[in-house]
Amino acid sequence: MSNAYQRPAFRHLSEATTQDMAEIFDHYHGLRNGIADHVLMMLKLLSGERLGFPVDRLEHSMQSAAFALRDGADEETVVCALLHDIGDNIAPDNHGAFAAEILRPWVSADNYWIVRNHNDFVGRHYFAKIGRDPDLRERHREHPAFEKACRFCDDWDAAAFDPNFDTPPLEFFEPMVRRVFSGEPWAHAEKGVAGH
Template sequence: MDQVSFTQMKDGTAEDYALLERLEDQFNEGLVERLKLALRKLDDGLSGYKVSRLEHSLQSAARAEADGADDDLVVATLLHDLGDELAPYNHSQLAAAIIRPYVRAEVTWIIHHHGLFQKFYYGHFYGEDRNEREIYKDHPWYQKCVDFCERYDQAAFDPDYPTPPLEHFEPALRRVFARKPFDPDVIGEEPAGGFDSRV
């Protein structure tokens, strides 16, 4: 097996880092398969809802697709709860980190903040401020996140909704994750303030 010569990164050579870059590129070719595997794990996750987390994710993405959303938003919607298993208290930020190199900044912002915005529907039942999302009321993407939660996320717990299988979304996943990471022509610019660490 090919390995680098160093035991500390500071001692690496150009050849070492060329090797690592080649191996990383090969590994990253399997990203979509790993994402699909992670999504399938949501089928056995958190219980109590009328649908599994996987079905919720598929249904959310199907709703976005039916609404005419582009690949960025459909794929982001499919992956929006991917962090539930490993980061239950900041799942939104984990999902946003996964998509950030590949989609426009607006979509990453929506996914990053959807957990906070979603509290509008239930926060008051836990003694929390359901309107906490209002701290972003002047943000240019505020309404987009409100719409995401209303149309795609909170509405996607219906066992009777015609939900396509994961394979239906594979072409869009492959198109998005085949992009050059952090391509400024794709990502664009974030507005002042960027991503708030509070949510």
């Protein structure tokens, strides 16, 4: 018996057999097992280019995570701080939503919402300088994670541009990333998805 790939016979998804779908989902489970590797690779792509900032975006991300860790944040939140700007290269105008959707199956509703909306919050520190409303975060005032988002953005994100900061290397954070992405996806689903 050969282990050679045999192309399924369906041409429309509705024609797929139960066996076809079982094999397809086996492949998806394999992809899921490699998510941490892909996320770390995407994070490394933030290295090098500073885009006018005092540090590159990888350094900024690691500093944000280091501040979160220093302040006693749980591991999931530290990983969210590390990955909050991971979408910069692909989705510069909606990078928070991009990063949040990658994280969504693996993190709490609050952390998903914070990453998704972090630009509205960190804008307090620079929006006025580019002609935008620095109080944009106020539209989220009634959200239960509002204060957590303020801390995330004011104490960790906005503060993470110090070229002299003793930033831990990416290898320090890698086991945390692997643990977050090794959990059961949608484990937080029973808590609901944060509102937009």
